[in-house]
Amino acid sequence: MTTRNDHPAISTILQDTRLDKGLKTIGEKVMSAERLTPDDGLLLFEKGELAYVGALANAVRVRMHGDKTYFNRNFHIEPTNVCIFTCRFCAYSKLYKNREEGWELSIDQMLDIVKKYDGQPVTEVHIVGGVHPKMNLDFFVELLQKIRAHRPDLHLKGFTAVELDYMFRKAKVSVEEGMRILHDAGLQSMPGGGAEIFHPDIRAQICHDKVDADGWLHIHKTAHLLGMHTNATMLYGHVEQFWHRIDHMERLRQLQDQTKGFNTFIPLKFRNGDNEMSHVPETSVVEDLRLYAIARLYMDNFPHLKAYWPMLGRNTAQLTLSFGVNDLDGTIDDTTKIYSMAGAEEQNPSMNTAQLAMLIKQAGRRPIERDTVYNEIKDYTDVVFSDEELMAR
Ligand code: V47
Ligand code: SF4
Numbered sequence: 579m580t581t582r583n584d585h586p587a588i589s590t591i592l593q594d595t596r597l598d599k600g601l602k603t604i605g606e607k608v609m610s611a612e613r614l615t616p617d618d619g620l621l622l623f624e625k626g627e628l629a630y631v632g633a634l635a636n637a638v639r640v641r642m643h644g645d646k647t648y649f650n651r652n653f654h655i656e657p658t659n660v661c662i663f664t665c666r667f668c669a670y671s672k673l674y675k676n677r678e679e680g681w682e683l684s685i686d687q688m689l690d691i692v693k694k695y696d697g698q699p700v701t702e703v704h705i706v707g708g709v710h711p712k713m714n715l716d717f718f719v720e721l722l723q724k725i726r727a728h729r730p731d732l733h734l735k736g737f738t739a740v741e742l743d744y745m746f747r748k749a750k751v752s753v754e755e756g757m758r759i760l761h762d763a764g765l766q767s768m769p770g771g772g773a774e775i776f777h778p779d780i781r782a783q784i785c786h787d788k789v790d791a792d793g794w795l796h797i798h799k800t801a802h803l804l805g806m807h808t809n810a811t812m813l814y815g816h817v818e819q820f821w822h823r824i825d826h827m828e829r830l831r832q833l834q835d836q837t838k839g840f841n842t843f844i845p846l847k848f849r850n851g852d853n854e855m856s857h858v859p860e861t862s863v864v865e866d867l868r869l870y871a872i873a874r875l876y877m878d879n880f881p882h883l884k885a886y887w888p889m890l891g892r893n894t895a896q897l898t899l900s901f902g903v904n905d906l907d908g909t910i911d912d913t914t915k916i917y918s919m920a921g922a923e924e925q926n927p928s929m930n931t932a933q934l935a936m937l938i939k940q941a942g943r944r945p946i947e948r949d950t951v952y953n954e955i956k957d958y959t960d961v962v963f964s965d966e967e968l969m970a971r
Pocket of ligand 1: 667668669768769770771772773774809810811812813844846847848849850851853886907
């Protein structure tokens with residue numbers, strides 16, 4: 579089967595005598611599946627034009643996944659937006675001292691959200707929110723147990739390393755003990771949030787008071803050793819420089835070499851709406867696509883690269899599929915507020931399966947529904963959708 583290629587042939591590009599020698603060597607390494615060094619990564623950020631990195635990233639994407647583009651059917655629960663931390667990029671949280679302005683859901687209210695999906699073929703619930711001192715380890719154990727009892731087929735993915743670090747310290751349990759307790763209560767995997775940019779100089783400027791890089795990585799490593807899969811994010815496009823991005827990706831790549839527990843790398847574009855960093859201009863779409871492509875080239879041991887469409891918007895999300903991305907997250911309803919509050923493209927992010935599958939098909943790729951750990955559930959390539967399904971709001 580032929581696969582989609584929106585770029586010139588790599589052999590033609592590599593023969594171009596005007597190509598920078600360093601970039602040419604990198605291209606040859608990529609084509610022989612050799613690992614890139616941090617210096618290679620830096621050179622790509624400094625000199626790699628969009629067309630060049632895009633062609634290479636697409637070749638890697640096709641080598642790893644062909645035209646397959648994954649999505650899943652999930653919904654989100656956000657227990658609270660009250661948070662004791664003060665990340666300067668966050669438009670979502672309400673400080674604990676102003677908590678009456680935020681929301682705090684009880685266990686019953688969260689179970690009611692789960693019950694709304696009774697009889698619907700969702701496969702995952704993604705639980706993530708602010709860090710509220712009263713929502714402790716016992717509270718979340720009870721929540722997980724009750725969701726599992728109500729709907730045992732639902733994959734429970736939850737809690738960033740930031741939430742877990744606080745939860746475990748407050749409960750005075752080690753990371754190993756805490757992860758085991760949550761795992762026993764039903765937690766099956768973890769999302770990738772809270773990583774931001776690992777380097778301490780950047781953390782000091784944008785999120786000085788939450789878990790540091792070593793703490794974040796230790797929590798993910800512990801989850802991996804328990805057999806859980808996790809994701810990793812990188813919040814880019816604010817005050818970091820190119821080498822901070824490489825340092826971030828390098829640390830993740832090294833942990834992945836040890837554990838193989840990461841499924842997906844998810845670059846998150848910094849959005850500057852309504853937060854303390856609103857004066858920082860956002861990156862251009864060209865810079866976003868270059869970032870995705872370089873991430874695909876550098877993160878050679880991460881099986882999947884995800885573009886989070888509610889944040890990027892549907893059009894840019896479609897474009898990323900030609901720049902290394904092979905996953906568009908899920909069919910989400912409008913309960914995800916962390917982005918809409920910071921100026922995401924999609925104010926009420928909502929796409930049903932037909933719409934998401936069509937978006938992927940229009941970009942010339944094969945839409946494949948997956949579960950959380952990438953077992954394939956259904957290939958939608960040849961499915962014909964009704965106008966009603968495609969137009970539904
Ligand atoms: O860590 C907060 C980001 C993350 C802004 O694992 C912002 O499948 C941009 O990690 N501009 C939390 N980003 C969400 C997250 C996530 C989302 C979807 C899927 C998965 C997954 C994980 O949201 C935070 C932070 O990096 N964020 N504010 C902002 N202004
Ligand atoms: Fe709290 Fe997360 Fe917002 Fe930071 S990004 S203030 S940890 S909700």
